[in-house]
Amino acid sequence: MIFILFQMSSVENVCIEESENEGYSENVYIMKVNNQLRELHTFLRDRTTRRSDFKFYADRLIRLTVEAALDQLPYIPCEVITPTGHCFEGLRHEKGTLCVSLMRGGEAMEKGIRECCR
Numbered sequence: 001m002i003f004i005l006f007q008m009s010s011v012e013n014v015c016i017e018e019s020e021n022e023g024y025s026e027n028v029y030i031m032k033v034n035n036q037l038r039e040l041h042t043f044l045r046d047r048t049t050r051r052s053d054f055k056f057y058a059d060r061l062i063r064l065t066v067e068a069a070l071d072q073l074p075y076i077p078c079e080v081i082t083p084t085g086h087c088f089e090g091l092r093h094e095k096g097t098l099c100v101s102l103m104r105g106g107e108a109m110e111k112g113i114r115e116c117c118r
Contacts (some may be wrong), residue, residue, distance in 0.1 A: 031068050037061070062112040070116060073097065 023031070031037065043049050043057040074094040084086050099113050100106075 029068065029072050031065070037064070040064075058108070059111065063115060066109060066112040066116050068088050070097070 040057050040061045044054060044061065049057070075091040076094045078090055078092045080088050080090055097117055099117070100112075101110055
């Protein structure tokens with residue numbers, strides 16, 4: 001099980017250093033805050049954001065969170081032959097992915113998971 005967190009410092013828009021994250025379990029992954037994430041959080045926290053815009057930006061943030069979680073899964077190397085006959089060294093999930101929706105809050109992430117996983 002992987003937990004994704006965002007941490008933003010309120011002082012000078014500086015991210016909290018990784019050394020300060022030592023108190024978390026090894027199952028917790030803290031996404032590095034970049035300008036894109038900060039902008040999404042800005043729209044979501046602005047009380048003047050329209051409902052349709054809020055939904056759009058929330059879905060976008062959820063998709064980024066799902067992609068970060070998928071990146072933490074174990075992968076194994078594999079080789080495939082391209083349509084041009086060349087060998088490509090890629091990766092595949094080591095195991096299948098199981099997603100369980102938690103009532104209420106977790107249901108908001110279902111669309112993002114479906115968009116990223118078949």
